[in-house]
Amino acid sequence: MTKVAAEIESLRKELQEHNYRYYVLDQPQISDFEFDMKLKRLQVLEAEHPEFYDPTSPTQRVGGGVTKNFETVRHDTPMYSLDNSYSTEELIEWERRLQRLLGQVELSYTCELKYDGASISLTYEDGLLLRAVTRGDGVQGDEITTNVRTIRSVPLRLKKPFPGRYEFRGEIVLPLEGFAKMNRERVENGEDPYMNPRNTASGSLKLQDSSMVAERPLDCLIYGIAGPALSLGSQGEFLETARALGFKVPDTARVFKSMEEVLKFLEYWDVNRNELPYETDGVVIKVNEMRFQEELGYTSKSPRWAIAYKFKSEQALTKLKYISYQVGRTGAITPVANLEPVLLAGTTVKRASLHNADQIAKLDVREGDMVFVEKGGEIIPKITAVDYSQRPEDSQPVAYITECPECHTPLVREEGEALHFCPNDTGCPPQITGRIQHFISRKAMDIEGMGGETVELLFQQGLIRNYADLYELTREALLPLERMAEKSVNNLLEGIAASRAVPFEKVLFALGIRFVGETVAKKLARSFGSMQALMAATQEELIKVDEIGERIAESVVAFFSDPIKRELVEKLGTHGLQFALDESQLSARSETLKGQVFVVSGVFTELSRDELKKRIEDNGGKVASSVSSKTTYLVAGDKMGPSKREKAEKLGVPIISEGEFLALL
Structure with missing residues (x-):
């Protein structure tokens, strides 16, 4: 090794250690001036000798890279949201559910403060930071690696060997002290202060110039991991491992052996949270044992083994000036309270839902x-009570509207429904634009270059009256419009053309059939295989599909029975959208496992758990989360928890291996 290479390597190691001690351990050993002098020396050497470039060098923290467009990428493993609880009674009921599912086992719990920031997924491959991705919709998010590299508490290289590819999950936060300093500087410069740390942290991550991100005192706190099977026995053990790898893990996390201890922890932090350096809105409680987490698994949206306890929200008193009414894409009418502006939890509130x-x-x-x-939940403002002592003497009860505020069609309210609806779904402007906005959204047709404002503009100009009209837009019609330059028109038309390749289940979700969300759309697509078969399905045939109830079946039949909607769908078909599962999906389908119920547990070698479950569903079987008398087989992998095995043996449910399952197919 040359003298220069040796000096570069020595400076990098020294600065990485000082960086770790300052930003992660909060135990600086040298002054800021000394650190800056060493960093400048390293920058000079690296500039003179580009052959020694290293993406994990401390010099990469200063930013400078500019990102014009943040690419959307899929997470290797979905980022689930958490179920929320607001009372100790809900937590006790959650524990009862766990015991019912696991069979009365001894559980311990990890409690971690829920910091209020922007969720992040950090992918490391063989110990090196590969990419950083925002949570997005949980399935895919925006890659912001260039900006996250500037955050000093994010290790560019892990401190210990860690082979394989893993996604470390955490929260990007803005410390209160740093937030206050930023606002002081903005006020001194004659600028408006930022409203709250959470939004400022989230906005910082999407700045195009990474050098601006580097100037902001962002922090990263790690709480989870996703990837291949790990030899970790508990969440508490993971947190210790993450610390040893160089991540910043709050030292407020605790492991408890009973719910009583958990409740005392919640009580303490509800009172003392204002002493913390970051904003927090609750506590995340997790089943500590990894084997039990594995057994409990996930719902379509959330892990069953974790729950967020939310601290009581801040409250403010203000005047309700008047009530207005909004029309949603389904025709649902939502009354909105328009308020005298009031500061609440760091933001100015002017409106609140009256439901x-x-x-x-x-x-x-x-x-x-x-x-x-x-x-x-610290997000959506709502009115919780009225101060009747201050009510004006001439006050009159609210007379709820009887006509749609947009198209003046008489409203309907079906028996058992909480909401009033405008039935004019093909002629009411907000419903039309709302359905088109749903159609183009990321989870549906994912049309790049088009947003809600563009939809409104095209509708107002008479260029679209429904989502099928999108596929008839031309360059000549778009270019004369306000804010429609050559590049934006090209992007829009390319995005529409690309959407023709979106798979059938997403097309089905995009139609906006009431009660047909992403999960239901997938089930219907797999069960019927094509739009033609689904359109011809009877209510009885639909109900036979797993988890499709009467309400969903009625809604699907009603949608395809409507001549206008049917014509609209057929029109989409003429534009080349995917109206059937592709060949690979169709060839994988069979009725081999029809009528059979499987529970999948453990770690497998040939297939991942998700792939195994998909094989079951593709071949007509049903996947259940817990063993019962209705279970046909328990598919057991390595490290399966004992309670599922014990329950299967007690009920006489056959336990088969991965190989034996594949033999069934």
């Missing part, structure tokens, strides 16, 4: 009332 006519009657809320407003 429906029943809620207005229940609160007896009236225009002119002084009302208590809080943020439900």
